[in-house]
Amino acid sequence: NAGVTQTPKFRVLKTGQSMTLLCAQDMNHEYMYWYRQDPGMGLRLIHYSVGEGTTAKGEVPDGYNVSRLKKQNFLLGLESAAPSQTSVYFCATLNGGTGNNEQFFGPGTRLTVL
């Protein structure tokens, strides 16, 4: 099993360009999350989904959109990239509904916005 995969691994954008990050999982987990990791700030939640067709805002949602059309995929979109969105992005999944379980993380996408 691949677990949680993220595409692409690296990307460089110019200010104003758009892109979509893909998170795919083969663990049949209901819950999926997008985080960004910045030095000295830990991980901050951008958006999350508790099931196919549902999404919700996290701590830092501005400038991002998400979609969960299929249970196994969670897409993160940047419509008009800004230098402040330079970060490492992580997707995570969880077999949710009990509160006891841990999240499983993908390998990350390193995004640079010039």
Add this chain to the structure above:
Amino acid sequence: AQSVAQPEDQVNVAEGNPLTVKCTYSVSGNPYLFWYVQYPNRGLQFLLKYITGDNLVKGSYGFEAEFNKSQTSFHLKKPSALVSDSALYFCAVREGSYNTDKLIFGTGTRLQVFP
């Protein structure tokens, strides 16, 4: 609001010595606490969790953590450090209900184990 604090940006320890990475928490209600490790250029890996029960929790790679309710702490420990333990460690607390299972992460502590 739930939160966790990791007061040390970096911890240095010699190989073979015991290590401690500190975490304190602030929650309303019973805390659900987690430790994760991140090796260079990798995603986070789960180490251990405290949900309820024994205050000493054992996890992966020989790590353990002690839940202390009176001190609102959940420090990560290992009796004998290895150079391969060098990594970034994150403490986290569950926020919200089991219907969302969101995590709030600390800022991370870099552990450096010297040969």
